[in-house]
Amino acid sequence: MTSLREPDDLRALRPRLQAMVLVVLLALMVLLGRLCQLQVLEGEHYVRRAERNFIDTIEAPALRGRIFDAQGRPLASNRPAYTLYVTPRPRVVVETDDPGARSQTGSRVPLSDAQIDALADLVDFVDAADREQFTAAIVRRRDRDEGIYPFAVRGNLTWQEFARIQTRKDALGDWLEIRESARRFYPAGELTAFVTGYVGEITPEGLANSAGSYRPGDRVGKTGMERQWENYLRGRPGKRSRVVDVHHHPVKDPPRDALAALPPDEDPIPGQDVYLTLDLDLQRVAAEAFADKPAGALVAIEPDTGRIVAMLSVPAIDPNRWQQPIGRDQYKAWSESLLKPFIDRTVQEHYFPGSTYKVVSALAALDDPTFDPEKTITCDGYVNYGGRRFKCTHKHGPVNLEQAIVQSCNVYFYTLAIDTVLSLERMELFARRLGLGERTGIGINSEAKGRIPTEAFEAREGTYQRGVRLNSAIGQGNVTATVLQVAVLYAAIANGGRVMTPYIVDRIETPDRRLVLQNKPQVRRDLEPVLPADRDRIHAGLTGVVNNELGTAYSERLGSVVVAGKTGTAQVGALDKKNKNPKPGPIPGFDFTQDHAWFAAYAPADAPKIVVVAFVEHGGVGADAAAPIVMKVIENYLGSRSETPQPRRPGGVPPPLPGRRDKQEVLGDSGPAPDRTVALTGARLPGDRPLGPPPPKSEETGPSGHVAKTSPAPSPGRSGSKKKADKPASKKKHASKKKPAAKEVLP
Amino acid sequence: MTSIGRPRSLFRRIVQNIDWVIVTLVAGIVALALINLNSAGTGDWSGKIQVQMRWLGLGTIAAVIVASLDYRVLHRMAYAAYLGGLGLLGLVPLIGVMRNDARRWLELGDYQFQPSELMKILLIAALARYLSDRPSKAPRKVRHLIVPFIMFLVPVALIVNQPDLSTGIICSLVALTILALTELSLKSILALMTTGVTLFMLGWAFFMHKYQRSRIDVWLNPEAYADNEGYQTIQAMIGVGNGGFFGRGVRQGTQNTLDFLPYGDTDFPFAVYAEEWGFLGAAMVLIMFAALVLWGLGLASQARDRFGALLCVGVSSLFFFHVCINVGMVLQLLPVTGITIPFFSVGGSNALAMMLGIGILLSVSRSRHQRG
Known part of the structure; x- marks a missing residue:
């Protein structure tokens, strides 16, 4: 205690203490000024940037329109499927306090070749070229700016692939995602191969020419109806926004401000259904x-x-084949x-x-x-x-x-x-x-x-x-x-x-049965x-x-x-x-x-x-x-x-359910089908009343009534139910003068 | 009567002599810090925050003990404690726990303890003792600086070797501040600054780790490294800016709760805080820290003796540098370092050391009017 100096020693310290107070006050002013700049003056800018972080807008795919035959049997429809998405440059979050590794946190590290290989091992490839294409697609995007977004690298996963990837997903990392999607299915297979055509992934050229209306990985009609009516069948994709975290995972219970910042959702408009004349x-x-x-x-x-x-x-190739990758050998064999x-x-x-x-x-x-x-x-x-x-x-x-x-x-x-x-x-x-x-x-x-x-x-x-x-x-x-x-x-x-x-x-027709176009x-x-x-x-x-x-x-x-x-x-x-x-x-x-x-x-x-x-x-x-x-x-x-009591007619409305078929067909039959001209969207078919009771035309609703009505006609094959048949018949009156002996009437 | 009156009078004495300004400021800061730590963590008061609260409790007890002691006890113990601290630091490379390529911790049962954090306080005490023991009127000679420089350079060398550059920097800055206040002439302060800058340049050119060097590049132009090294800096700024004037509300900051902002509990808690409490809350907490520091400097000028004054200067500058460098880093005024912000960053040893510092301030404050 004796060595402690008397208070007068402190007086020497005071000027420097006062200088230090000034330094502290100056530092406080600087920090408050900067804080004011970031939060008050430039706040809006950073709010937008924060939104860019957490708002993830994904395209909600539109269900492709279906293709039906004249009886309403599906020739092309959709089945649930799974699509594999990969983010080639994912964020890395290192759980560490090490100063060296710490600077890595949040950074985007491109996938290593080993990681891509590990994923490729889970996918069933038809041949080596298929696998090469798969890895090349990831590698190509890995080095580009868009690599930070997930992209569809493989659609229509088989159940085995789905299960395998799902179980290994957590071990592989956050750069994998499996989303639900739809795959095209052609129930008649090669029977209608050239009529329905098939869909396949859009080519780079097609993508470049589409003026942004398609995205990489979209499937478009390549041949047949799928191609001719692509714009009707494809529908319009909607947009859904969600709040995601740093791993690009959707957040269950996001902060209220984040929810308020989400742009409104747009529902996808499903594609329109094509009804063919084909039987x-x-x-x-x-x-x-x-x-x-x-x-x-x-x-x-x-x-x-x-x-x-x-x-x-x-011969024809089953269009379902194109919904899976096709091996180079198989393609060569075909071509x-x-x-x-x-x-x-x-x-x-x-x-x-x-x-x-x-x-x-x-x-x-x-x-x-x-x-x-x-x-x-x-x-x-x-x-x-x-x-x-x-x-x-x-x-x-x-x-x-x-x-x-x-x-x-x-x-x-x-x-x-x-x-x-x-x-x-x-x-x-x-x-x-x-x-x-x-x-x-x-x-x-x-x-x-x-x-x-x-x-x-x-x-x-x-x-x-x-x-x-x-x-x-x-x-x-x-x-x-x-x-x-x-x-x-x-x-x-x-x-x-x-x-x-x-x-x-x-x-x-639209999926809710509104007529879009009538040939x-x-x-x-x-x-x-x-x-x-x-x-x-x-x-x-x-x-x-x-x-x-x-x-x-x-x-x-x-x-x-x-x-x-x-x-x-x-x-x-x-x-x-x-x-x-x-x-x-x-x-x-x-x-x-x-x-x-x-x-x-x-x-x-x-x-x-x-x-x-x-x-x-x-x-x-x-x-x-x-x-x-x-x-x-x-x-x-x-x-x-x-x-059969129900003849084929042009205007037959295929029923949505098997139980309704009879009613629907008779309804469609009674309508002036051939007179329907090209109608605008929203016009309803006269016979298109899927929910209401059939019109009270008793002589046409029952099969027996139908036969009774048509049987007195001179040629049984020619059903009197078609109004349009009247016109050609009258035009052929002169032709029937020299008709060959008519012993061909059906027994 | 006396048997009843004594404790009453002791209690009264304590209550009357407690520096309520410090207690209020620290209680306020710690409360905000705990709310923020919970926010930066899981949000349900579990995990790291419980460990932190345990250490804070320990620190509070230690602070109460130190505050109730006459700080002149510290004067007597200063050198011994300093040597003990050096001994602990010396043990770290031998039996310390390795974590993330650095050996900084000693294990005590379930607790892990960083001797370097305690060393900050011990270094202040030892330097204060040495400098207060020397007659203040004695001429300032360069050779008089040899001992104090050795006193802080030895532990700093041990700490930097762990490696823990941030703590080393803090220790050096605090020691130099104490020296600048007592021993150094204005000329030598300028000379020291010049050498410091030169050494830094040389070190940057030849000795620094690559990650340390690139931090400067990143600091100057973070947008160019937005997807890798500059990520934390940019996300911290976005977090601060996203807070706006009134803040987003506790647990409502998107940068924090959606994990865009890394290290919200160690390096960047202030960004979390600024996002959730806005300019209003952030300015308030900065002013509280500044008030604490200024109050500490005020205590120094009112202290009973030179030793107490230097203790206050040391503890105040310790808080000042921690807050200033950390917040400066968050606001992109300084490059990214691992320097934490007191109480807001998790770290048991740090909380304990800071609480000890508060205890010292309280002790000096208690005896400031009892001259002689």
Whole structure:
């Protein structure tokens, strides 16, 4: 204690203590000033930045619209699925007090290759390339700014994958997330593969061209309906905002200010449903008829309306396959397959129509006033012209126009071509009038135009020879057409000369059943004034093909209904031989030396309700390979039609529930379906009353009443329930004058 | 009567002599600090905060004991305690607990204790004793500085070696403040500052750890490192700014409760506090700390003797530097260091040491009018 100094020692300290007080006050002022700057003056700026931290706005995907057949059976629908999201540059939160590691906290550390590999080990890949693509997608984003956001790296996880990732999720880290999503499902599989098409991940080019309306990883329609109606099917994604923490995890009980700062949610608008004119049953019958044919196509349309009721191309790839990654080997196998499974043979590829084209030649010939269809030409089995010999199938002897069609005599048409009754110009005129050489307007699967030769075209191609005219007359040479075009052509013959625009979409509705768009039959070109009388001759010839003993398809005739049609055998086998490609393909039944087989038909012959065209690639002779297929389809279509009380109608509203089907169909039937023009969104179908009771039309509500009403009609196949049927019938009055013997009425 | 009257008079004596200004300020600061610590933690008064409260209780008892003692007892014990503290520091590299690449802790049963925190107080006491023992009128010579410099450089060297640069810096600053108040001429203060800056530059260029160097870069331009090293700085500023004038409310700060702000309980509690209490609350707590420091400096000028005055200066500057450097760091006025803010940061040893300091202030305050 003695060493302690007296208080006067303290006096020396005072000036410096006062200086220290000043320092403290100065420091306080500085801190308060800075605090004021950050909190009061610049506060708003930091509030916004805080919001950017915790507000996570995610796109709420819209459920894609479904696709239904004419009976309301789903052809494309959605199933719940899981999508894997990865954040390639996640935040790292190190629980440590170490000064070195401490500076790492909250920083964004790109995923290591080992981490990506560990994740890849949990995913089932179809091959090494698939895995490479998976890791490359993560690595690519890892080095970019957008790597801080989660992105969908793999959709449609299998249950095994889902379970595996879910169990390892916590161990791997916060950069993994599995979100619920929807996957596309095609219940009919490859049966409707080319009609529905399929969805797949958007390409980088498509993304760049979409002007921001798509996001990476979005699935878009690639082919078929999925592509054509993409804008209707996709809907509009909504936006949901949520409060997330630093790990990007949603917060259960966020602070009230955070909730108040969230932007309002926008609900997703689900896509609109597409209802097709296609009949799945008929499609299946067609596919079964094609069972032993490796490649070919079939189109069935209603001649009066242009509605497509069956549209089949074989082989096809099950569109469900595209919902999973496809191995490089598998893809290579498909793209190199001689059967070309990617090609829609109904519209995408065009072929020599062969003898089915003879109706065009016949109509063109009839247009020449000097031409006498009754005059016979003697067929010796060949004709010489320009130093070349043009062959026929065999010696037909004397034939007139009708017999030339019935027996498919080439020499008859060669002779007309030599006599210049059939000039290229005239044939081209009629071919074009009948819809060949231009797209039918169905608008799916990159439709081909086909080719109709003109002299200018031949000159340009350097293929013009005098014989071209002869070959063109029988559907060879440079004449090509798609299967759908031939169907439209025969529909025009069947309905009295109206070239219809074929359509496969009946209507589009919103999910709550409001009509968005209704297709109606469209006449593309009305040829009635051009060929009223001529049609009857052609018609007689086509009826003879099946019903005359000399007819090429006589052996295939049906007992129940009179069918009119034309066989075709496009001589490609010979061509291939010439091209030194005579080796038969390795696929059984797909022999390159064989010709393409065609059969185009309509039935019943006196009042056609259906046109069916079948094309069998390298199938051989049309009558043997293609005609039986067509007959099966016709038989099924007309058979089911006369037997079942509910006929197919264009306006049938498919029911949401199986129990409602009957009511719905009758309701739809009673509505003036064909008169419905393209309606605006919000207009309601007259028969569209899913919740209300059926209208009191007793004679139409019961199956028995229906039959009773329709049975007195002269042709049972032609149901009186269609109003639109009245118009074509009246137009055909003149045609029925020369109707062939009507013993075809159903038993 | 006497047997009854004595304790009454003792009680009265204590109550009358207690410095209620200090008690009120500290109680207020500790209460706010505990609310904030709970907010920065789990929010249900569990976990780290319970340990902190236990240490605070221990510290309060220690403060009461120190306050009730005559501080001249400290004068007698100062050197022995200082040597004991050095001994504990010397034990740390030998039997200390390794945590996150640093050996700073000694284990006492369930408690872990940092001798470096206690050393802050012991160093103040020892320096105060040495400087008050020397006659104040004696001429200032450079050689007189050798002993006090050794007195603080030895423990600082041990502490920095742990490594714990922050505590080393604080000890040096406090010791230099005491020296600047007593021994150093204005010229030598300027000279010291110059050498300090030069040494810092040299150290930055040659000796500093990379993380320490990059902190300066980050401090000058945090946005360029927003996703890595600058993250804490930026998030702390966002937190402070997000508080606005009135604050978001306790447990309602998004930066804190959603974990965007790291180290809300150690390095950045002030950012948590500023977000939830706003400018109003933050300014209030800064003024309370400043009042405590200024009150301590006032006690120094009224102290009974030089020893008591230097104790007050040491404890006041200890609080001053802790608060100033930590808040400066949060507000991006200073680079990020590990220097904590008293009572707001978790850390049992620190709370205990700070409470001891408060006890010393109370003790000096109690005897300030009893001259001689």
